[in-house]
Amino acid sequence: QVQLQESGPGLVKPSGTLSLTCAVSGGSISTSDWWSWVRQPPGKGLEWVGEIYHGGNTNYNSSLKSRVTISVDKSKNQFSLRLTSVTAADTAVYYCAKADRGRYLDYWGQGTLITVSS
């Protein structure tokens, strides 16, 4: 059974860069699945951030595209999110998730709260 675990600093300063890593266990990242980031501001709904395929292909939410980079490290079986120029509006729980053959999100990490504050 695939398991995903997010890690990263819980607090980021305004105008700084948010960096998160998602470690994948129980299976290889080099499959026909896509690996996604989804975020959820406190008390609000889910927002898809972007995703990556093990070959390096990426898709991003157009509202964040200029600030987002998702990368993969196959040797470590993990993928990462980088979001630049953060503001308070980027405060959210960030989840990593697996998209089964690019379809539905069948496995999720537990999520990590990222707060943007000075």
Place this chain on the structure above:
Amino acid sequence: EIVLTQSPGTLSLSPGERATLSCRASQSVSSSYLAWYQQKPGQAPRLLIYGASSRATGIPDRFSGSGSGTDFTLTISSLQSEDFAVYYCQQYNNWPPRTFGQGTKLEIK
């Protein structure tokens, strides 16, 4: 981009009752590429239904999904206490982006 609109925003029901949640798409979701997720407070979303009507592994058969085109429904036949949560629909037909509905909160009456 396909916009998903869920209704109602909040649904108040009692245990044992039947729940019907709606998800309407701004354009047709072909091949029924629609999923439903359940989220409880402090937890990650959990996949319930994919392909509009297929239950994910381990999901009780009181949960069922139906619909096609632009109108989809999640039905919980007889509510259990553990079913009170927020439910989201999500389309994966026309991606990117993957879009979610705004959610329906199912609360105890």
